[in-house]
Amino acid sequence: MSDFTKKDMEEALQAIASMIERGEKAQEKFAPGTSQYTLQKNRIKALYIASSLIKKELAKHDATDKYTKEDLEKALAPIASLISKSEKAQKKLAQGTWQHTMLEDNLKALYLASPLLTRALSLDLGP
Template sequence: MDNFTKKDMEEALRVITSMISKTEKAKEKFAQGTPQHTLQKNRLQALNIALSLISEELAESDALDYYSKDDLKKAFASIDSLISKSEKAQKKLAQGTWQHTMLSNNLKALYITLPLLTKALREIGAGKEQIE
């Protein structure tokens, strides 16, 4: 679990699960084939991979059998993009608001996910230079 506690990982599971639910609802609002629908679909895939990797890390088992290197690379890019967009949005919000707190929780969960994705990519033969 690297630098994260079991409690951090369990909280990340809760947050990622919430993000998945919100993304599924957002995806329904867009027509299939539109850029917005595709973005939500890609985010949903990345969040599901993140959820799986965190769950597997907590259970100390292996999730790599389920995902291809390409799936993991796409998930890494989507999570990285979510972090960037969340950080920009958070800067515009007053500290202490529910939106700021929600984004803080989301960012913490996403930051837990990145090293797990990096580790998974390395374990299936992709070096960090191939991630980006």
């Protein structure tokens, strides 16, 4: 994806890894089967897919083999939700704070991952 540099993609991977870690810690606080638990589960899976797609771009190999077209489709909504929530939260924070900076990094990563996900979906991946 020529719009993003190798450095952009490496930084996105770091931000996504951090989001996954925080999501997994948050998920532990909820009982399996609750809506909060399921929301975190879906977000975490979407972030793992995003990470895989970015790694694919960096390595120039096909990393989508381990995800079905259905997995990719299901990842769209959580990624879009994370973008929306992060944008709203960032507006409430003072620029220069660590929270604002963290959300800025997260948004860059999600904006990078979103078109990769869309592109992966446009490929004929089968069932």
